[in-house]
Amino acid sequence: MVEVPLRYLSPSCTLTSAATARLLPPGSRKLLLPASSVQSGVCSRRLHAGAGGPTPSPAAAPDRLPFSKVTQEDLDFFKKVLPGRTITDPDLLEANNVDWLKSVRGYSEVLLRPQTTEEVSQILRYCNSRNLAVNPQGGNTGLVGGSVPVYDEIILSTALMNNILTFDGVSGILTCQAGCILENLSNYLEERDYIMPLDLGAKGSCQIGGNVATNAGGLRLLRYGSLRGTVLGLEVVLADGQVLDCLATLRKDNTGYDLKQLFIGSEGTLGVITAVSILCPRKPKSVNVVFLGCETFEQLLQTFKLCRGMLGEILSAFEFLDSECMRLLNTHLKLPNPITDCPFYVVIETAGSNPTHDEEKLHNFLEEAMTSSLVTDGTVATEDTKIKALWSMRERVTESLTHDGFTYKYDISLPVERIYQLVTDMREHLGDRAKSVVGYGHVGDGNLHLNITSPAKDPALLAAIEPFVYEWTAGCQGSISAEHGLGLKKRNYIYYSKPSQAVALMGNIKAMLDPKGILNPYKTLPDNLR
Numbered sequence: 001m002v003e004v005p006l007r008y009l010s011p012s013c014t015l016t017s018a019a020t021a022r023l024l025p026p027g028s029r030k031l032l033l034p035a036s037s038v039q040s041g042v043c044s045r046r047l048h049a050g051a052g053g054p055t056p057s058p059a060a061a062p063d064r065l066p067f068s069k070v071t072q073e074d075l076d077f078f079k080k081v082l083p084g085r086t087i088t089d090p091d092l093l094e095a096n097n098v099d100w101l102k103s104v105r106g107y108s109e110v111l112l113r114p115q116t117t118e119e120v121s122q123i124l125r126y127c128n129s130r131n132l133a134v135n136p137q138g139g140n141t142g143l144v145g146g147s148v149p150v151y152d153e154i155i156l157s158t159a160l161m162n163n164i165l166t167f168d169g170v171s172g173i174l175t176c177q178a179g180c181i182l183e184n185l186s187n188y189l190e191e192r193d194y195i196m197p198l199d200l201g202a203k204g205s206c207q208i209g210g211n212v213a214t215n216a217g218g219l220r221l222l223r224y225g226s227l228r229g230t231v232l233g234l235e236v237v238l239a240d241g242q243v244l245d246c247l248a249t250l251r252k253d254n255t256g257y258d259l260k261q262l263f264i265g266s267e268g269t270l271g272v273i274t275a276v277s278i279l280c281p282r283k284p285k286s287v288n289v290v291f292l293g294c295e296t297f298e299q300l301l302q303t304f305k306l307c308r309g310m311l312g313e314i315l316s317a318f319e320f321l322d323s324e325c326m327r328l329l330n331t332h333l334k335l336p337n338p339i340t341d342c343p344f345y346v347v348i349e350t351a352g353s354n355p356t357h358d359e360e361k362l363h364n365f366l367e368e369a370m371t372s373s374l375v376t377d378g379t380v381a382t383e384d385t386k387i388k389a390l391w392s393m394r395e396r397v398t399e400s401l402t403h404d405g406f407t408y409k410y411d412i413s414l415p416v417e418r419i420y421q422l423v424t425d426m427r428e429h430l431g432d433r434a435k436s437v438v439g440y441g442h443v444g445d446g447n448l449h450l451n452i453t454s455p456a457k458d459p460a461l462l463a464a465i466e467p468f469v470y471e472w473t474a475g476c477q478g479s480i481s482a483e484h485g486l487g488l489k490k491r492n493y494i495y496y497s498k499p500s501q502a503v504a505l506m507g508n509i510k511a512m513l514d515p516k517g518i519l520n521p522y523k524t525l526p527d528n529l530r
Contacts, residue, residue: 087111106149125241136268138210141202146487178209197224215265217483222444223316235275239514284351292378293342317349321440332403413482447482
């Protein structure tokens with residue numbers, strides 16, 4: 001059995017300011033930062049810094065915990081429970097051991113593919129009794145190393161749990177197994193005049209169980225809210241094999257604690273989600289997409305303000321990308337700019353029930369935006385093919401980045417007026433050490449996707465990025481993970497967004513629900529709680 005750990009190497013450091021002591025994990029080594037690494041005057045609260053050097057990365061994998069190793073007797077049990085669905089062929093396992101970004105890999109030698117909740121229950125009950133670590137896995141589209149093993153954890157895939165269980169055409173409530181692919185659910189619902197409340201660039205591969213486990217946000221959050229509001233019920237198998245049936249289809253239920261919320265966003269550390277009930281909105285009869293250009297980010301924000309006021313209830317998305325994103329789309333994917341070159345671009349989607357009403361509101365908004373010089377150019381799409389073409393300018397930015405080199409990805413939540421300042425400050429901070437520094441994301445949610453590329457993996461560059469990006473975010477009272485989760489890569493940075501008391505309580509919840517710590521043992525929670 002190979003025991004070389006997965007690594008995500010980066011020299012980094014932590015904070016020393018008394019004002020930010022809550023950001024330090026207990027027992028952290030203190031180290032000062034160069035004063036030049038912090039810009040002043042950007043946010044209301046700023047972190048103090050001094051001089052110093054690198055320490056071992058908080059993102060590097062922790063030491064392997066004393067879990068059992070898989071034996072032939074274990075394989076015999078799995079093959080009995082899952083005949084033909086217990087995979088040990090290294091070639092077949094390779095894709096499940098490597099994340100989508102190909103930035104981290106594990107060394108699992110066993111892939112289990114259950115089809116039912118009862119099979120998941122039997123597997124976890126057995127693994128818990130044998131002290132075998134388990135890595136739940138959905139579509140493996142995560143971006144923080146949370147979906148693949150670190151060492152030799154057994155991979156428990158929900159890919160074959162892909163059945164739609166029920167759909168109520170009156171209430172719009174869908175109940176399905178966790179392995180249903182998001183795009184398949186969307187297609188199923190659209191045939192019935194409904195849509196999923198979330199939409200992601202990875203919809204062709206990601207699974208609804210993984211979406212819920214990571215509390216995925218996506219492109220429709222501005223209109224329909226987060227999964228914490230649209231998910232009505234969950235079925236979850238706990239670490240000891242108990243099945244927690246909270247698969248309610250009620251919109252209102254005030255009988256005690258809302259236990260499903262524990263598992264939404266828990267990244268597979270508290271239990272394995274096996275089924276989901278979710279409230280789905282009606283399919284809009286009228287959809288329009290607008291692609292606009294702005295000269296400054298301030299004008300972009302004013303456009304957003306005007307947009308919310310004039311489009312109101314039909315506004316379903318307001319996304320942005322900068323000129324560097326457009327350059328990558330042009331260069332690597334050969335996607336032409338649909339309008340004249342601008343420093344910033346906006347994708348606006350409206351969705352309503354009355355085409356005439358919606359078009360009138362959109363026309364009035366565009367007229368006001370143009371006459372007030374908030375936007376310099378734009379184009380509107382009402383046909384499906386043109387709508388998809390405009391959306392591709394936003395959805396394919398991630399793909400274009402994969403062709404630009406090794407990518408360092410950051411998913412930051414900030415006050416909306418601050419989100420692009422981080423991109424500007426990062427460019428100034430890194431200078432010519434980075435190949436590209438780009439910003440795009442969800443303006444309506446205050447969610448910035450900051451991406452930095454280099455020709456190859458560069459520990460020195462990463463040392464310059466981290467912890468600068470996390471300090472900057474903490475200084476603005478932001479979150480270091482808006483929608484991607486913590487996974488392996490960000491687990492030890494949780495103290496930049498959460499006070500130590502809250503993190504300790506998370507550890508207590510983990511210990512109560514998974515006393516042996518077999519579920520995703522190296523993810524989400526910081527190392528000092530293991």
